[in-house]
Amino acid sequence: MGVPDVLVVGAGGSGAVLAARLSADPAREVLLLEAGPVPRSLAEFPPELLDARVVPGAQPGSEFVTHHPAHLTPDRPYAAPRGRVLGGSTTVNGGYFVRARREDFDRWSVQGGPAWSYERALPLLRALENDLDLGAGPLHGDRGPVRISRTDLSHPAAEAFRAAAKERGLPEEHDKNAQDEPGFGPVPSNAVGGLRINTGLAYLAEAAARPNLTVRGGCTVRSVRFSGNRATGVEVEHAGRRSVVEAGEIVLCAGAFGSAHLLHLSGIGPGEDLARLGVPVVQDLPAVGAALGDHPQVVLEWTPREPMAAPAGSWLGGALHLTSSGGEHRGDLEILQSLVPLTALIGGTAAPGSPLAFLLSDQAPRRSGGLRTESADPAVPPHIDYGYLETEADRRRLREAVRATASLLATSAFTEISSGLLEPGPRTLDDDRALDLWIRSRLGTSQHTCGTVPMGSAGDPSAAVDGHGRVHGVRGLRVADTSILPTAPLRGPAATAVLIGELVADAMIREVR
Template sequence: MTIEPVAELGSVGAKPPFRGRYLGGSTTVNGGYFIRARREDFDRWAAAGNPAWAYERMLPFLRAMETDLGFGAGDVHGADGPVLVRRGELEHPAAAAFAAAAQELGFPHEPDKNAQSTPGFGPVPSNTVDGVRLNTGVSYLRAALDRPNLTVVGNSPVIRVVITDGRATGVLVDHGGRHTVVDAGEVVLCAGSFVTPHLLQLSGIGPRADLERLGLPVLKDSFSVGARFSDHPQVLLEWAPRRDLGEPTDSWLGGCLHLSSSDGPHPGDLENLQSLAPMAALAGGTVTVPGAPLAFLVSAQTPRRTGSLRLRSADPATAPRIDYGYLQAPEDRRSLREVVRTTAELTATRAFHEVSRALLGPDPATLADDRALDVWIAGRLGTAHHTCGTAPMGPADDPGTAVDQYGRVHGIAGLRVADTSILPDAPLRGPAATAVLTGELVAHAVRHDLR
């Protein structure tokens, strides 16, 4: 799957339609889904030369950054952190029917998806409380606005990092049409997994051949920047309600089922996320659309690095070329077939039949034929927007890495990355909570000069 170049996508000089150009980044525009990575994700990243990322070492950060309104303080959860986390009650008729259907098919109950228990069905941990999205701008920055060492400047897209004699000394920004250098003792990029590698490449940090082709200086030949990123392929399955089921009360999210592919090495690598609002409503900024179908968003979440991001121009306003590389391997296609077929089984249960007239596709003949189902899926394939690994972390002597475990860019002093660009691959859950965790760890490393 390739995204053809458009000015809005991933550009530092334009306004992307679906990335978070706000205080709080993409926690301002995402689904409010705040699920931790799995223990095996952390331990896999640690084994790749990043020991600070082992689960037991990250758990104190996970606890400290949250106030869990359901489970409170304990060995797993915190009660004093900046991010409020709650779970829906699954009282909406569609959510209750999904819960009953999952039970009818024998899936485990998973009441706390942040507790590393057996994958199954349960409510979605969310940073939306009482219908209000508490993004990181609200959770973190609002409490810090009076600090004398904090200045927030908007409408100033970064053009490149200023690097002098191998050290980052600031950033060049476009402020009101004028190019201005903002000096800094240390620069931390947290523009997200598309814009951060784009900025690194524009600043002379990236694959030598690509930089030289566009006439950019090569300050650090870093093959791994943008070379092989990871994301989750997603497909939308809609179903027709039997009657008006009412509006969701405080979140568009219903239940979430994690199940395991038949031959995958990662338990819970398939996800079925329920929407209680029609897709047409979400796209239009409303709550309901009379007569519109409801949906499941299903995805294969096995960590795979199949995507690439490459510069097309030295002009910062020209977006890079993004190729997700989805479904190239037979096991990837098989995984999506499995989660689509399981969703069809769920909607056919007695429990779900109480609220649903029918799944609107694929039809039974397509479901029964692997090749036909592959074609159906390919025609509806999308992304979960879970991009990771465009500047992956690891030891400096590993050419497949761009930064160390604390986000420090290899070969360039005074420059760090603090977003999901540094994760070696996408976790088995959506990465919003892990993105916040990355910021916590990098901030801790800066304060304590960890190396």
């Protein structure tokens, strides 16, 4: 391959999609660089990366995961895992594949333009999926690369969850990829028949054979090179050697941490801060890394009265979406069911009768914290601050999620199979201050980071790219991953990451015409 027309950095949830779609044009040379290994087929993927009953990203010491040092709160350090393998985090996540809500698209289209409206996004959402449950129709497709099936609710714990929600008078939500009233329902998943099919497999298994698409693993991109204000290539480290790879256009798909950090290292970001680090400033864009959006999470465990069989397919059971008090965002609280004990979920073992868990998340749109680059050396990690629990509204929503889950566990439907919640106890549940302290000591995150390179209009100090990912003030450089979403969606962003790859690829294809 000579100089590629497009160089894509990162083969994850958006990058694999973008490279596959662009390379469908045989006249366009595409180079895809991935920092981790690039298995070429299903058979080459390690089995633990395909097993839908575990979450590889939660496994300690996995060679396919990079851990980013971060702080959830000033006194709560954390290591945020991200996939470092073909398929990126879609290879190591939980297989949750739920679309954003119409409200999200309404909000994003204000910053990103009409391409981000729900009506414009829906054809792309249909085109990316093969819905094995519902087939083709006004809302769903049956010919896309991503196979979707909904979790089985026949497991006794899932049946009890459904019955408890009904006992509390909560609605059923049969299709969480529609836009119905939030409630209880199965989880749409890209795990089918017990296998988690990542975007590398879904999009690149066939596309990788195209002569105009080159996929290279083990390539860590250190920075973007410029001539004036035009991006001309990237500096790559491979097998301990550094080189510069030129390209006609560069698209960063390195994730909400990786893309923002790469922009900083390349001289794009808050100019004064970068200059202090000795990074030559190409474009002063203070929005890069200024804040982020994610979903704080806590885990509640309960004890089954009798040992339960392991699920045959996914670890996921049902999901319940509730609206917090005030009702500003419908369905902003998520109660996600695990049918596997936490110790088994992360790849270990669990004794018979071990507690099962609910993962509770506050998914209201919010921006806080941020990503600050601390050195011009790419090997020095950035400082990542989630800024969780800073407001009373943040704390209130998580209290409501915990209390709602405790209420479900107290229903007659659930007490038939459960001997109760492990913690917190009644005194803690009834005391706001005590419950806040309990939540703070057990706080985690849903791994849904967005918003570090937010889209918006040129000249807007809160924006860094336009609605098609083009970086403001420079030429030949785009960002296409969840970093461009100004706020995180009201649901986990895996499906939206794939949509971003589709949307930006569609824009690039149309621009050539």
